[in-house]
Amino acid sequence: MINIYRDNGKVDIDIIFKAEEIISHVFPSNYTDLVTKYDALRLENNIFDFTNVYGEKDERDVNFLSFKTDHIDGDIISNQENVSDISNFGYKNIVLFAICANGDYICFDYRHDAMTKKPKIVLVCHDEFVDHDDGTSSMVINHVADSFEDFIDMLHT
Incomplete structure (x- = not known):
């Protein structure tokens, strides 16, 4: 059960399809x-x-991004660049759909199956990094839920 605080109205499905085309993934x-029904929810x-990733209990808030390019909080496509820019600590096959108040990203994780219709939900920490054996670094990823449905079910006040 979701309790809506506010939203930015409806968004045309064609705008969502265009975003899927741009990011090369299909949303759940x-x-x-x-x-x-509820853009920028x-x-x-x-x-x-x-x-x-440190084994500690943690919490964040969720603020869904808009599909409309003129939204005050930004939109999915322009913010997606922050997550997918590999040269700037990003990842391939991680797709942003929401942000936290502290700037972290809530994303669909397509890394293990780019064609899945039920990607896992992960939190990408914008200011924590992990170093890899090949000398590169990337933002830390925390598993949050096994599906979008599970993610919605775990939300609380």
Whole structure:
């Protein structure tokens, strides 16, 4: 059950299809169903708990991004560049759909199956990095939920 605090109205499904084309991934249908009705959704029950990569209990808030390019908080496509720019600590096959108040990114994880219709949900920490054996670094990723549906179910006030 979601309790809507505010939203930016409906968004045309063709705009979502265009975004999918740009990012080369298909959003989960339950996510698409939700955001076509409530663009830039803000929920009253907007907190989620997770265990971070250090094994500690943690929590964040969720603020869905807009599909409309003129939205005050930015849009999915322009913010996606921050997550997918490999030369700037990003990842391939990680698709942004929301942000946290502290600047972290909430994303669909397509790394293990680029064609999945039920990607996992991950939190990409914008200011924490992990070094790899090949000398590169990337932002830390924390597993949050096994699906978008599971993510919505875990939200609380």
